[in-house]
Amino acid sequence: MGGKVKRFMYVNRKAPYGTIYALEALEVVLIAAAFDQDVSLVFVDDGVYQLKKGQNTKGIDVKNFSPTYRALEGYDIEKLYVERESLEARGLTEEDLLVPVEVLSSEELRELMEQQDVVLSF
Amino acid sequence: MPMLHTVNKSPFERNTLDSCLRLAKKGSTILLIEDGVYAALEGTRVSDRIRQAMQEFRICVLEPDLEARGVADRVIEGIERVDYGGFVDLVAEHDAFQAWL
Numbered sequence: 001m002g003g004k005v006k007r008f009m010y011v012n013r014k015a016p017y018g019t020i021y022a023l024e025a026l027e028v029v030l031i032a033a034a035f036d037q038d039v040s041l042v043f044v045d046d047g048v049y050q051l052k053k054g055q056n057t058k059g060i061d062v063k064n065f066s067p068t069y070r071a072l073e074g075y076d077i078e079k080l081y082v083e084r085e086s087l088e089a090r091g092l093t094e095e096d097l098l099v100p101v102e103v104l105s106s107e108e109l110r111e112l113m114e115q116q117d118v119v120l121s122f
Numbered sequence: 123m124p125m126l127h128t129v130n131k132s133p134f135e136r137n138t139l140d141s142c143l144r145l146a147k148k149g150s151t152i153l154l155i156e157d158g159v160y161a162a163l164e165g166t167r168v169s170d171r172i173r174q175a176m177q178e179f180r181i182c183v184l185e186p187d188l189e190a191r192g193v194a195d196r197v198i199e200g201i202e203r204v205d206y207g208g209f210v211d212l213v214a215e216h217d218a219f220q221a222w223l
């Protein structure tokens with residue numbers, strides 16, 4: 001395909017299941033992975049709940065898409081960032097998350113966002 | 123007569139829970155469902171608000187929605203867990219129902 005590799009950042013701010021945003025973001029990320037761009041995923045606000053361990057959706061009869069986050073590595077999507085402030089507000093720690101992530105402060109995240117060519121927010 | 127209220131929005135994203143707590147009459151029952159279940163958890167920014175609300179209201183939470191979100195093991199003590207059958211019982215027990223959206 002050629003051309004300059006662009007930096008794409010996907011910002012996830014919604015809890016899973018209550019709305020369709022989290023699942024739709026995941027679909028878009030998987031499609032985008034096919035285009036060999038520099039992709040990073042950010043989880044802030046209620047978006048951090050998408051990565052909570054131990055999700056079991058049998059009782060609400062909805063597909064549990066949380067295992068997909070663990071499969072992202074296979075699509076060469078390895079940059080997952082979580083905002084520390086969002087975790088703390090919800091009583092969560094890195095150990096509560098189902099994938100390895102890099103926990104960043106708001107300041108660090110702000111700098112990272114600044115470096116992107118494209119930022120898509122869900 | 124007590125009313126049953128449901129709250130289905132995350133307390134971190136919307137002010138739905140705040141409005142419900144402000145306007146519901148003492149002695150009412152509040153059932154947290156869908157993303158509203160995040161309000162029922164220990165150690166969050168809103169835990170104290172719920173603990174305070176428990177003095178005035180009967181607070182319940184829907185178990186399948188907790189399980190789906192992987193947070194069933196950190197519900198504040200004293201909050202009643204109900205399943206879908208329990209939800210139906212709550213509706214039947216109360217004279218009126220208000221869904222805060």
